[in-house]
Amino acid sequence: MQPPWERIKLQEQEFFATKDAKIASAPNAAARKQLIARLTKDNPALWQEYRKALRSSEAQSQFLRHSGRYPLTGRGDINTYSVFAELFTQLVHQRGRVGVVIPTGIATDDTNKVFFAEQVEKRCIVSLYDFENREKLFPAVDSRMKFCLLTLSGAPMEQAQFAFFATRVEHLRDERRRFTLGPAEIALFNPNTRTLPVFRTRMDAELTRAIYQRVPVLVNERTGENPWGVSFLSMFHMSNDSHLFRTREQLEAEGYRLVGNRFVPSSPSPFSRAAGEGEEQPSSSGSYSRVAGEGEEQPSSSGSYSRVAGEGEE
Numbered sequence: 001m002q003p004p005w006e007r008i009k010l011q012e013q014e015f016f017a018t019k020d021a022k023i024a025s026a027p028n029a030a031a032r033k034q035l036i037a038r039l040t041k042d043n044p045a046l047w048q049e050y051r052k053a054l055r056s057s058e059a060q061s062q063f064l065r066h067s068g069r070y071p072l073t074g075r076g077d078i079n080t081y082s083v084f085a086e087l088f089t090q091l092v093h094q095r096g097r098v099g100v101v102i103p104t105g106i107a108t109d110d111t112n113k114v115f116f117a118e119q120v121e122k123r124c125i126v127s128l129y130d131f132e133n134r135e136k137l138f139p140a141v142d143s144r145m146k147f148c149l150l151t152l153s154g155a156p157m158e159q160a161q162f163a164f165f166a167t168r169v170e171h172l173r174d175e176r177r178r179f180t181l182g183p184a185e186i187a188l189f190n191p192n193t194r195t196l197p198v199f200r201t202r203m204d205a206e207l208t209r210a211i212y213q214r215v216p217v218l219v220n221e222r223t224g225e226n227p228w229g230v231s232f233l234s235m236f237h238m239s240n241d242s243h244l245f246r247t248r249e250q251l252e253a254e255g256y257r258l259v260g261n262r263f264v265p266s267s268p269s270p271f272s273r274a275a276g277e278g279e280e281q282p283s284s285s286g287s288y289s290r291v292a293g294e295g296e297e298q299p300s301s302s303g304s305y306s307r308v309a310g311e312g313e314e
Helices: 012-016 028-036 046-066 080-091 110-121 169-173 183-189 202-214 248-253
Strands: 097-103 125-132 146-153 160-166 180-182 258-260 262-265 280-282 289-291 298-299 305-307
Touching: 012 028, 012 046, 080 146, 110 183, 110 298, 125 180, 160 169, 180 202, 183 202, 248 258
Parallel strands: 125 160
Antiparallel strands: 097 146, 125 146, 160 180, 258 262, 280 289, 298 305
16 A cells, blocks of 8 residues: 655645745745745735644644654654554554555654664564666656555564665566565664665675674764764754855855855955065965065976076076
């Protein structure tokens, strides 16, 4: 069966795509929020429609998170396919199986890690075959979309079968593509998230297994081990930090100009002064060259040297 693949959180760009093109095409989330706020005066009817849709989305989210019906998937950025997958595991008979067509994110996304780890620990996974839609198995779905055939069992399984990056059903018959993994091996590869590692071939899986058996992960959050002494920092988030980003037009309006691959102030700077004898002069590439004094040799653009004449010399 194929459950719906939809995010519970209201997607503003999708909502306004057929209702207000200006809002839908806003350059970032911060600009879109400002345009939406103006609807209270510019288009009260659309504002009320938006508020109603937002309220419905928030109510569904609250139910899924706090009703107790979906303890494994009612978290993070909830998608309906995750919720249905958990529902199917609750309904399957001990001697039965259930097969679903859902995005591969059910096994690889951080939002679904609690659900997937539960299925791994209970040994409920029969198989997961991952597909890329490059050959348009689903004509209306983007070619970059990854989905999988996930089969779950009501009774424990010894090992689960996996295959990734298939583009047609025939690829599942290729023994070089298919491999098996048990709970201990998944925990070996991803001890922190317990999500599913992705391999193109059986050889890739076997090689990676051999490496991980010899070399520890960077940081094991469960045991506190950090043999490499590393720490992690997050980068800027395009949505949450959108108010910090500037367009080229905004920077130029503030007096900056683009030089090479970076913006610099248009006002005079210490680097605009000509260097005197024996001083270093910055070049356009960012490196420094020394201005030769009298009687010293000055390199030319061709790589040869010429002598700087002193007083009374030509």
